[in-house]
Amino acid sequence: MSTPSPSGSIRPPIILPPNGVLAHEWIEQYGGSEQVLAEFAELAPDADILCLWNSAQGRFKEARVRESWLARTPLRRSKVASLPFMPMTWRIWRNKGYDWALISSHAFAHHFRTPGMSFERIFVYVHSPARYLWAPEIDSRGHGFARTIASSGLRAIDRHAARHPRTLAANSEYVAQRIARSWDRTSRVIHPPVDVERLSTVDDWAELLTENERTVLDKLPRPFLLAASRLVPYKAIDQTIRVGKKMGIPVVVAGAGPDRDRLESLAEELGSHVTFLGRVSDEMLYALYQEALVYVFLAVEDFGIMPVEAMAVGGRVVANSIGGTAETVEGIGQVAPAKDIEAVAEAVERVAAKPRPNSLSLEKRFGRARFRSEIAEWIEDVL
Template identity: 50%
Template structure:
C-alpha cells in the first residue's frame, strides 16, 4: 500500500533544519525517511532511514563537489508513494520517485531556496567562477522543479519573500519548532548542569551580555563584543568554530572583559539565557531559533533590523531592533532591552513552541486529502 515519505538534504549532528526534520519524523510516524546521508547512525531509534546513492559514493560529505550532480541525483529515487514532505534548503525539492501514484503530491518546507544560486551575497559558494557560470542554467532548472510543488511552506516571512522572487510561487509561513515549554518549565537551569559547567557558571560576572552560536564569520559575533563595550557590561561567548581566533583577537583589545566558555550543553546554554542581562543576536538569519530560546528563558533580545528574527522579537516589548553599525543605536537598544526581562518574553516565545509546529505541519500536508498509511 502506497504511503508517504519524508525527505531531507543531509542530516548533520545538530542544526536548525535537522531540528525541523526531527519534528516532521515525530509528526508522521508511519512515513518512510530519505536523505542524502546522515551523520548520526540510528538517529531515529531503529526507524529505517534510507540514504541516496550520493551517501554511498565518494561524494558523501563533500558538499561543494556534489552540488553539480544533485539536481540529477534527486530525480533517480525509487518508491511507490502518494505524497512526500520535503525539507529543502538546496535541491531536495527536486525529488521524484519512479513508481509513485499518478496523483502523487509534493509538499515542501523551504528553509531557503539555494542561497548560492539566488542570494550569492549570503553564501560564499555563489562567488566562485564555477558557481557563477552554472547559476543561470541551475536557476532555470530550480524554478522548473518548483512548479511541481503541490504546496509550499516557508520558515518565515523573510524566506517567503525570497521564495516569491526565486520561484515565482507563494507559500504559507510555518515557523520552525522551538522547545519553548521545555525551557520555560525549569526555574533554575543552573541546578541541572554538571559540576564542570557549574564551576564555569559560578565564575562568570553577575551581569553580562551573551552571544551564543557557531563561531563563523556570518554570525558577526564581534558585534556582541561591541554591544558589551557600549553598555559597559562584560561579554560571554558560548560556542566554537573557525572564527574563534579572530574573535579572541578582538576580545584582547575590548574595553570590557570577554569570557569564552566553549561549546556548552543544552542545560548550560539555558542557564546562560536565564543569567544574562541581554542576549545579543547580530546575524541575519532566515528565522533564528536561539533568540526564541532566549526569550523562553526570560531574556530580552537585541537583534538587527533584517531577517526572520524581526518576526519573533517584538521591538520595544521583548527586545530591541538596532543597527549594529551604529554605536548610538546599539547603546539605546541595549539600555531599553535591559528593562524587558520577564513574562512578556516568555509569552511571546510560547507562540513558537514545538507543539504549534507539529499541529501546523500536519495541517499543511492536509490529512483530509492525503491519507497516511
C-alpha cells in the same frame, strides 16, 4: 507574498496518512532543520526518511533512513563539491509504494521526484531557497565555486523545479519573500517548532548544571552580554564584541567554529573583556540565557531558533532588524541594524529595562504542538 498559516485552536496530536515518505537534504546531529525533520518523523511514524547522507547515526531508526549514492562517495565530506550532483540525485529515487511526500528543503530537496507520484501530492517545507544561489551576499558559500555553478544555469534549474510542487510552506515571512523573489511562488508561513513547553518548565537552569559547569557560570563577570552560536563570520559575533566594548560591558561567547581565532584577536585588539567558553551543553546554554543581561543575536537568519529559546527561558534578546529574527522577537525583545553599533547599544539598554519575557505567548506562536497542528492542517487541505 505569502499566505498566512491558519489560526485557531490547536487540535490533538494527529498522524499523517500512511504510505508517505519524508525527505531532508542531509542529516546532522544538531540543527534547526533537523528539529523540523524530527517533528515530521513523529507525524508520519512509518514513513521512510530519504536524505543525501546521514551524519547522525542513531538519531532516527536506521531501518527508516535511506541514503543516496552520494553517501558512498567522498563527496559527502564536501557540500560545495557535491552541489552540482544534488539536483539530479533528488530526481532518481525509486518509489517503494509512496503515495505522498513531505520535503524539508534548504538546498535542493525540493527537486525530489519519484515514478508514479503526482506533483500535487508533494509538500515542500522551505527553510530557504539555497542561500549560496539566491542570497550569496549573506552566505559566504555563495562565493567561488558555488557562485560559478550558479552562473552556469543552476538558478534556472532550481527555479524550474520549484514550480512543480502544488504547495510550499515557508519557515518565516522573510523566507516567503525570498521564495517569491527567487522562484516566483507564493507560500504559506508555518514557523518551525521550538520546544517552548519543555524550556519554560525549569525556573532556574543553573540548578541542572554539573559541578564544573556551575563553577564556570559563577565565575563569569556580571553583568555580561551573551553571544551564542556557531563561530562563523555571518553570525556577526564580532559586532557583539564591539557593542560590549562601547557599553563597557563584558561579553561571554558560547560556541565553537573556525572564526574563533579571528574573534579572539579582535577582542585583544579592542581591549575588550571577552570570555570564550567553547561549545556548551544545552543546560549551560539555557542558564547563560537566564544569567545574561541581554542575549545579542545579530546574524541575518531565515528564522533563528536560538533567540526564541532564549526568550522561552526568560532571557532578554536584541536581534538584527533584518531577517526572520525581526519577526520572532517582535513585541518581546528589541531589534536594531547589526552594522549600527550605537543603535544596537541603545536597543540593549531598552530591553534590559524591560521585565523578562513570559513563555505563554511564545508557546502559541512557536511551540511544537502548534507546529504539528499547522503542518497536519496544511497537508490535509490537499490530501
